[in-house]
Amino acid sequence: MFNYTIRRLLLAVPTLLLISFLIFLLLDLAPSDPTANLPLTIPPEVREKIRISLGLGEAFHIRFLLWCKQFFYNETLNILEQWWGWDFGGDRLRVLSWQTRSPVVDTIVQRIPQTLWVVGMSYVVGILIAVPIGIVSAYKQYSWFDQVGTFVSMVGYSVPTFFTGVLVIVIFSVWLGWFPSIYDTTLVVNDWSSFVQQVKQMIMPVSVLALYNAAQISRFMRASMLDNLNQDYVRTARAKGIRERSVILVHVLRNSLIPVVTVIALGVPQVFGGAIITEQVFKVNGLGQLLIIAIQAGDVPTVQTLTFIFAFLIVFFNLIADVLYGILDPRIRYD
Amino acid sequence: MKALLLGAAAIMAMASPTLAERGSDGELKIIYWQAPSTMNPYLSGGTKELEAASLVLEPLARYDEGGNMVAWLAEDIPTVGNGGVSADLKTITWKLKEGLLWSDGSKVTADDAVFTWKYCSHPEGGCAQSEKYNDVTNVEALDALTVKVTFGVSKPFPYGPFVGAQAPLLQAAQFADCLGTKAPECTDANFGPIGTGAYKVTEFRPNDVISLAANTHYRDPAKPAFATVTFKGGGDAAAAGRSVLETGEFDYAWNMQLAPEVLAGMQAGGKGETVSAFGTLVERIMINMTNPDPALGDERATAKHPHPFLSDINVRKALSMAIDRDLLVEIGYGDTGKPSCNVLPAPEIYKSTANDGCLVQDVEGAKKLLTEAGWVPGADGIRQKDGVRLSLLFQSSTNAVRQDFQALIKQWWGDIGVETELRNIDASVFFGGDPGSPDTFQKFFADVEMYANNFDGTDPESYMANWECKQAPRPETQWQGNNMPRYCSEDYDALVAEMAKTGDLQERARLAKAMNDKLMQEYIILPLVDRGRVSARSNALGGVVMNAWDSELWNAADWYRVK
Numbered sequence: 099m100f101n102y103t104i105r106r107l108l109l110a111v112p113t114l115l116l117i118s119f120l121i122f123l124l125l126d127l128a129p130s131d132p133t134a135n136l137p138l139t140i141p142p143e144v145r146e147k148i149r150i151s152l153g154l155g156e157a158f159h160i161r162f163l164l165w166c167k168q169f170f171y172n173e174t175l176n177i178l179e180q181w182w183g184w185d186f187g188g189d190r191l192r193v194l195s196w197q198t199r200s201p202v203v204d205t206i207v208q209r210i211p212q213t214l215w216v217v218g219m220s221y222v223v224g225i226l227i228a229v230p231i232g233i234v235s236a237y238k239q240y241s242w243f244d245q246v247g248t249f250v251s252m253v254g255y256s257v258p259t260f261f262t263g264v265l266v267i268v269i270f271s272v273w274l275g276w277f278p279s280i281y282d283t284t285l286v287v288n289d290w291s292s293f294v295q296q297v298k299q300m301i302m303p304v305s306v307l308a309l310y311n312a313a314q315i316s317r318f319m320r321a322s323m324l325d326n327l328n329q330d331y332v333r334t335a336r337a338k339g340i341r342e343r344s345v346i347l348v349h350v351l352r353n354s355l356i357p358v359v360t361v362i363a364l365g366v367p368q369v370f371g372g373a374i375i376t377e378q379v380f381k382v383n384g385l386g387q388l389l390i391i392a393i394q395a396g397d398v399p400t401v402q403t404l405t406f407i408f409a410f411l412i413v414f415f416n417l418i419a420d421v422l423y424g425i426l427d428p429r430i431r432y433d
Numbered sequence: 434m435k436a437l438l439l440g441a442a443a444i445m446a447m448a449s450p451t452l453a454e455r456g457s458d459g460e461l462k463i464i465y466w467q468a469p470s471t472m473n474p475y476l477s478g479g480t481k482e483l484e485a486a487s488l489v490l491e492p493l494a495r496y497d498e499g500g501n502m503v504a505w506l507a508e509d510i511p512t513v514g515n516g517g518v519s520a521d522l523k524t525i526t527w528k529l530k531e532g533l534l535w536s537d538g539s540k541v542t543a544d545d546a547v548f549t550w551k552y553c554s555h556p557e558g559g560c561a562q563s564e565k566y567n568d569v570t571n572v573e574a575l576d577a578l579t580v581k582v583t584f585g586v587s588k589p590f591p592y593g594p595f596v597g598a599q600a601p602l603l604q605a606a607q608f609a610d611c612l613g614t615k616a617p618e619c620t621d622a623n624f625g626p627i628g629t630g631a632y633k634v635t636e637f638r639p640n641d642v643i644s645l646a647a648n649t650h651y652r653d654p655a656k657p658a659f660a661t662v663t664f665k666g667g668g669d670a671a672a673a674g675r676s677v678l679e680t681g682e683f684d685y686a687w688n689m690q691l692a693p694e695v696l697a698g699m700q701a702g703g704k705g706e707t708v709s710a711f712g713t714l715v716e717r718i719m720i721n722m723t724n725p726d727p728a729l730g731d732e733r734a735t736a737k738h739p740h741p742f743l744s745d746i747n748v749r750k751a752l753s754m755a756i757d758r759d760l761l762v763e764i765g766y767g768d769t770g771k772p773s774c775n776v777l778p779a780p781e782i783y784k785s786t787a788n789d790g791c792l793v794q795d796v797e798g799a800k801k802l803l804t805e806a807g808w809v810p811g812a813d814g815i816r817q818k819d820g821v822r823l824s825l826l827f828q829s830s831t832n833a834v835r836q837d838f839q840a841l842i843k844q845w846w847g848d849i850g851v852e853t854e855l856r857n858i859d860a861s862v863f864f865g866g867d868p869g870s871p872d873t874f875q876k877f878f879a880d881v882e883m884y885a886n887n888f889d890g891t892d893p894e895s896y897m898a899n900w901e902c903k904q905a906p907r908p909e910t911q912w913q914g915n916n917m918p919r920y921c922s923e924d925y926d927a928l929v930a931e932m933a934k935t936g937d938l939q940e941r942a943r944l945a946k947a948m949n950d951k952l953m954q955e956y957i958i959l960p961l962v963d964r965g966r967v968s969a970r971s972n973a974l975g976g977v978v979m980n981a982w983d984s985e986l987w988n989a990a991d992w993y994r995v996k
Contacts, residue, residue, distance in 0.1 A: 129862045129865065129867055129869075129870045129872070130861050130862065130865065131861060131862075131865030131866060131867050133478075133865070133866070134860065134861040134862070134863075134864045134865035134866070135479060135860070135861065135864070136477075136478040136479055136561065137478060137479070137480060138864070138884075138886045138887075139564075139886075139887065139888055139889045140478045140561060140562075140564065141564055141915070142866060142875075142913035142914065142915075143913075144478075144560075144561065144562075144563050144564055145866060146913075147556075147559050147560075147563070148478075148559040148561060149559075150559065151557060151558065151559025151614070151616075151617075152559065191618070194617055194618075195470075195639070197470040197471075197477070197639070197640065198470040198471050198623075198624075198639035198640065199470075199471060199473075199476050199477075199616070199617035199620070199623055200471075200617075200620040200623070200624065200639060201620065204620075205639055205640070208638060208639075208641075209641075267672075267675070271675075271680050272675065272679045272680055275680065278680075278682055279672065279675060279676055279680055279682060280464070280665060280668070280672070280676050280682055280683070282642075282665075283638065283641055283642055284636070284638075284642055284644060284663070378667065378668060378669065379668070379672070381665065381667045381668045381672065383468070383638075383640065383641040383642070383666070383667045387640070387667055388640065391468070391640050391667075394861065395470075395861075396861055396865075
């Protein structure tokens with residue numbers, strides 16, 4: 099297992115380098131321009147100067163190598179300096195966003211809390227709802243509970259969040275006035291009332307996203323439970339006179355969780371990726387919003403850095419899922 | 434009885450904004466659905482950044498809601514009459530108000546203005562507002578409060594540098610190490626510039642939210658009324674409008690680009706209202722005077738090949754006559770648009786009345802005109818002459834209102850026997866100006882195209898010069914330039930040259946009108962709608978004066994809470 103993990107980690111390095119190159123190539127080929135969104139009153143000569151000051155005058159490979167140096171070397175040294183207080187000295191240029199002209203990594207760090215709170219919480223809530231629903235739905239297949247569960251998952255899965263999001267805003271913010279429609283990212287939770295405020299502003303985005311996540315996971319849970327419920331070992335367990343409760347929750351559930359855990363692990367990178375649409379609808383301004391704004395503004399360094407981090411997380415959580423397989427199911431061996 | 438009267442007087446005094454105390458009105462909440470990326474307007478030409486920065490940074494003079502220039506940090510507006518502008522129109526001397534302080538308590542001096550010019554004119558800085566400092570050869574401090582700007586040519590309108598939200602004063606001490614290529618590395622300064630405005634930045638989160646507090650060194654001790662400002666960004670126009678007009682969470686929402694019936698529905702809530710002002714923004718159709726046929730290769734859409742049928746003025750005129758501008762306004766803009774027959778719709782002294790005939794749609798007249806010019810309907814109902822069919826490619830940027838307009842216009846042109854193919858291109862590509870892309874509005878590989886444009890401030894000289902012959906985008910200019918129709922007329926160029934050396938305002942107005950009329954009467958540009966700025970304010974916010982000539986937040990120091 100250890101050797102396997104090391105081998106996979108080493109393989110990830112060329113994979114990620116290739117990914118970063120491909121992203122850079124795609125962004126370069128895309129017909130976008132960082133000065134496109136400026137007012138037309140700014141003349142073309144000035145736009146050209148702006149483009150040159152952003153480094154667009156250089157050749158493609160130079161810009162790519164520069165980004166690699168800034169991201170892999172300069173930013174790493176910078177993180178080491180900040181965490182351990184070391185001083186490497188020298189004047190290192192960090193990856194600068196073309197929109198804000200400030201270090202991209204700083205903005206990402208600033209955005210992580212709200213994304214993790216809202217999107218991460220919705221993922222946790224989604225799992226907590228989905229697993230019991232999946233179990234009961236499978237155990238009582240075709241009962242009214244199963245039918246209702248299927249219907250709700252269908253709705254959650256097929257109705258887009260830009261619809262449910264606006265719908266809950268209209269109901270709970272405009273009509274009832276219970277919750278704020280705009281998320282306050284500057285809110286600091288330090289006492290009871292600010293905590294209540296934080297909960298209030300998180301309820302709507304979290305429930306909208308949780309519905310979507312739960313829909314997906316509960317279907318997996320149900321299918322996986324159904325597969326196991328008809329296995330011979332279940333009949334054996336029942337024949338031995340084990341209580342029904344133990345049969346379901348100990349024997350069947352444990353075995354059914356293997357594929358579900360994989361699905362959950364593979365979904366974690368999406369949490370960091372943020373929820374582009376839901377973040378826009380509720381003005382959470384997390385990583386998803388950062389990415390979409392950067393794409394619209396033709397801000398290549400930000401898009402490149404963010405997508406690379408997402409790529410890294412996806413590769414990393416794929417590895418985690420594979421390792422988890424081995425732990426959950428002793429029959430699976432990699433060595 | 435006396436006590437009662439006194440009490441009433443006290444209540445009235447409290448309600449009056451003039452007697453308010455600095456910071457007594459709590460928090461002001463502003464929402465811009467496009468989030469500002471920086472607070473330094475010299476590093477980003479975007480409107481959202483200019484407006485956010487205008488809360489903090491101020492120019493020497495700016496424009497009021499009527500488009501009149503008002504002295505802001507300067508004592509008064511220099512003119513030839515008061516000796517502030519030299520007789521040869523080559524220098525302008527500004528005098529700063531006395532006792533001005535930056536928000537860190539240090540004095541504002543003429544050296545700050547000199548530095549601001551150096552900052553923006555640095556060749557490697559990529560300053561987005563360098564146009565404002567065009568032709569400036571020197572800026573010097575005559576004494577602590579006097580700034581003299583020298584131009585290399587005579588400038589009939591010398592109010593570019595340090596005027597308007599685009600060219601505010603920076604503090605020399607803060608930005609001293611940020612010249613040229615160092616400019617983007619000064620993140621702290623770019624995010625939290627020290628200014629003279631009513632507010633100062635306490636925290637800046639790029640593309641998210643800006644927290645500001647009242648500037649304790651602001652020149653008017655009673656202002657601003659608000660202690661703090663939260664400037665939130667993100668979302669979309671509908672959500673921003675909702676937060677002001679329906680839920681009342683915010684006080685002011687910028688740029689309500691929404692369908693008229695949506696806005697009316699939101700206002701029905703009674704929590705706020707929209708405020709609008711008209712400037713110079715005109716939605717227009719540009720006619721391509723050159724042939725965009727792909728078969729022409731490198732000479733496509735260049736002056737070498739005139740357009741096969743749009744070079745006939747009768748066709749262009751008929752296209753204009755077929756359009757119902759009133760209906761376009763009603764569908765697309767409601768109260769925030771007016772039908773326009775001029776590409777130069779304002780200020781009042783520049784507005785021509787010679788072209789108002791375009792306000793009335795005349796389909797029959799257009800048909801008659803085409804028939805008389807020899808364009809007769811063929812078997813498919815499309816008019817043709819000598820084997821040339823009136824078949825157009827009509828391009829625009831992707832935007833709901835523009836696509837509605839395209840569909841309507843296609844139908845009207847169909848009614849007069851002109852076939853139209855529609856195309857829409859993502860705004861970042863269309864306006865991107867990438868010489869490698871065939872889809873930019875400068876390359877104009879189509880027969881007609883629609884977009885909106887305006888000019889900064891109130892002086893139309895450089896705007897009207899857009900249609901000079903030499904401004905035509907072509908391969909030699911890497912397809913850059915503002916003359917999209919590739920219009921070329923010696924008479925027009927002569928008018929441009931004359932305006933560049935005319936100082937008298939009335940005479941300048943006459944020339945600008947003449948240029949506008951020439952473009953309109955030759956049907957080179959078909960103006961459609963004069964578009965206003967529209968924002969929403971809550972009923973609890975007072976003092977808002979909508980301004981189309983400067984930042985919308987230009988008088989935020991005077992805003993107060995309605996109690």
